[in-house]
Amino acid sequence: MNLRSALRLSVVIFLLFPFLFLLAQFRITExxxxxxxxxxxxxxxxxxxxxxxxxxxxxxxxxxxxxxxxxxxxxxxxxxxxxxxxxxxxxxxxxxxxxxxxxxxxxxxxxxxxxxxxxxxxxxxxxxxxxxxxxxxxxxxxxxxxxxxxxxxxxxxxxxxxxxxxxxxxxxxxxxxxxxxxxxxxxxxxxxxxxxxxxxxxxxxxxxxxxxxxxxxxxxxxxxxxxxxxxxxxxxxxxxxxxxxxxxxxxxxxxxxxxxxxxxxxxxxxxxxxxxxxLITNFYELQSALFWNFLGSMALGISVGVLCYAGLMLIAYCWPKAWFEKFLNGYVAPSTSLACFSLLLLGPNEGLYPFIKIPLALTLLSLNSLFRMGWDGELHALQSQITVAYAMGASRCQIFKEILFPQLSARAGLLAGIASIWACGDFAVSRILAHRDLSIAMMTETLMSGYRLNQAIVLSSLIILAGLLCFFICVGGSRVLRRKFAP
Missing domain, CATH: 1.10.3720.10 (MetI-like)
Incomplete structure (x- = not known):
């Protein structure tokens, strides 16, 4: 099995991981x-x-x-x-x-x-x-x-x-x-x-x-x-x-x-x-929590952005392959609850582990949506260039480095930035995989559940700030990578 085939199989296993893991762990008896x-x-x-x-x-x-x-x-x-x-x-x-x-x-x-x-x-x-x-x-x-x-x-x-x-x-x-x-x-x-x-x-x-x-x-x-x-x-x-x-x-x-x-x-x-x-005075006692949870939102957003960028580029590197494209077009992200609980069972859940598991879960749930938001169209648009390069004897790595990466990096950064905004505003996935508030979105959801809507809205403005910062970091980072590594 060559490198591309192994990476292609790794992407498929990652996307199917919740089903494979839980079917191996639990028997359906009734x-x-x-x-x-x-x-x-x-x-x-x-x-x-x-x-x-x-x-x-x-x-x-x-x-x-x-x-x-x-x-x-x-x-x-x-x-x-x-x-x-x-x-x-x-x-x-x-x-x-x-x-x-x-x-x-x-x-x-x-x-x-x-x-x-x-x-x-x-x-x-x-x-x-x-x-x-x-x-x-x-x-x-x-x-x-x-x-x-x-x-x-x-x-x-x-x-x-x-x-x-x-x-x-x-x-x-x-x-x-x-x-x-x-x-x-x-x-x-x-x-x-x-x-x-x-x-x-x-x-x-x-x-x-x-x-x-x-x-x-x-x-x-x-x-x-x-x-x-x-x-x-x-x-x-x-x-x-x-x-x-x-x-x-x-x-x-x-x-x-x-x-x-x-x-x-x-x-x-x-x-x-x-x-x-x-009611801003009610937040004074939460200043320390606000600071650390804002950093938590930034960490989650940037982590998801980086993982989604890497995932999209990995798909581009493995392209083209007929069965792989059919799988990505037909694949449906697993149940949010199931994907989260499968990661919850995998290893410890304290300390820094939620900051690893939450980005993995959000990437797992977002990657296919990003693929359908025009990534497949971008890859198809470059199909003729890939074919010509193959005919002229270019290697797969050379095609990726000189054709795909320079033309796809900006688009991947944009899609990764969108995913990072989603991650900053996530509370459902984080609520399952974290046992305490780790982000501004989780604090906002806690206030919302307590019917303190106005305070929750004020707090959510920090989600917008964190999301925009993560978005521009992802978009800017993709352009830096393009200038640094593209020929």
Whole structure:
């Protein structure tokens, strides 16, 4: 076995580690309680289904607003609104949780609350993706229908929806899969009546110490998500670049929806922040803890950024290989609870060990998401250069050093920076693998659980600071490495 094959196999084993480790440690002797399983599966399915439906409905409406800003002097405004749309999806969930809990009072705990949070997190992503799909796939058709005098509703029902029904279906399926496997949101706002499969796995291990049921539940959930993910990853269409007249479907009301929803969560956060500042004296006694936990957030963020950068570059070094690409495209990250508890069983959990285990868990859970955020596209874009280099007799190491690394380092640094922001805002993984507050996010979650929302919002501002510092360290570090090691 050569080095590339060994590294490729190592990546696969690392991603499958929780399943392999726990199946070796625990035997599944009986089927879990059917009623409990169906109840948790029903909750997961209902919240994921309605989250996907509402995200699609609001996202489509908002996409028409974005298309209203597709030309002329409005392009910069569209760019700003797209950032507002994507912000809830790329920030750690704790920010949307805090701002929404502060605005919506009383908050509907349970499935309704989960759907509300998931919709606010995902509608913007849906809007940006749909705007791009409509603009690129149907621009010419929309322009022709407008010239021919078609009415908007007529075109939507007889042209746009039938033509893009596969895209709507695949995008909805993608949101469904993301929400079905969500852990942090159901853990906070699920309540007793909103227990999902992911939370049930957590309770089976944490409360009942029933590892056999937990492993089987995780296997069933992962199989279900894998089947859906395989379908959801198969939608790719042709794109065009010519700008077209989109007046037929433009809707300024979509812009107002963006502004209204963005105002809601931004207002909730800002209002809570200033209200929390009036209680700033309560933090004086926590000054020492704040300092060390801020350093803890930085350590976790930078560690995850470095590991994700190394993981992405390792995938690039092992590229191309047909079965390896199919595995990465079809792979579904294991249950968050299962991945964390498998690392919890592996070695000690005191001292510095959580600062090793938490980054490993977050990298394990994030790497495949980063791969699907354009890393595979970057690798495919360089395929022709790799082929030519092979034909000219270049070695694998030479190809990586002179072709892949110089062109991929900046992108890897950007993706690693995003992962570091997620790590700084993580509280769910850290809560399992650490027995005390080690980061600002964990302190924030503790305050949030105690219904001290305004204080939690003030504290969360340090998460933003730590995340931005980690992001710029990762991006800057990738550029330094590129200049230092690239020819």
């Amino acid at each position: 089927w879990p309680d059917t009623g409990e399983l169906l109840w948790a599966f029903k909750n997961s399915f209902i919240q994921a289904f309605f989250s996907a439906v509402f995200s699609l409905l609001i996202g489509f409406w908002v996409s028409l607003g974005l298309l209203s800003l597709s030309s002329g002097p409005y392009k910069k405004l569209r760019f700003a609104l797209e950032i507002l749309c994507l912000l809830p999806n790329f920030l750690p969930p704790i920010f949307i949780l805090l701002s929404t809990l502060n605005v919506v009072d009383p908050f509907p705990m349970g499935v309704i609350g989960i759907v509300l949070i998931h919709t606010l997190m995902n509608f913007g992503l849906v809007a940006v993706l749909l705007a791009g799909i409509i603009e690129n796939k149907m621009g010419g058709m929309i322009e022709l229908a407008y010239v021919e005098g078609a009415r908007r509703w007529q075109f939507l029902t007889r042209g746009l929806f039938p033509f893009l029904k596969k895209d709507f279906w695949l995008l909805g399926l993608f949101i469904f899969v993301v929400c079905f496997g969500s852990f942090a949101v159901p853990l906070i706002v699920g309540g007793g009546k909103g227990t999902t499969v992911e939370v049930l796995i957590y309770e089976k291990i944490r409360l009942s110490n029933n590892w056999g049921d937990a492993v089987l539940l995780a296997f069933l959930q992962s199989t279900f998500i894998f089947a859906l993910s395989f379908v959801a990853s198969r939608g790719k269409g042709a794109y065009v670049t010519r700008e077209a007249n989109l007046n037929l479907i433009k809707s300024w009301s979509g812009v107002f929806i963006i502004v209204a929803l963005s105002f809601m969560y931004l207002y909730g956060y800002v209002q809570g922040f200033f209200s929390g500042l009036t």
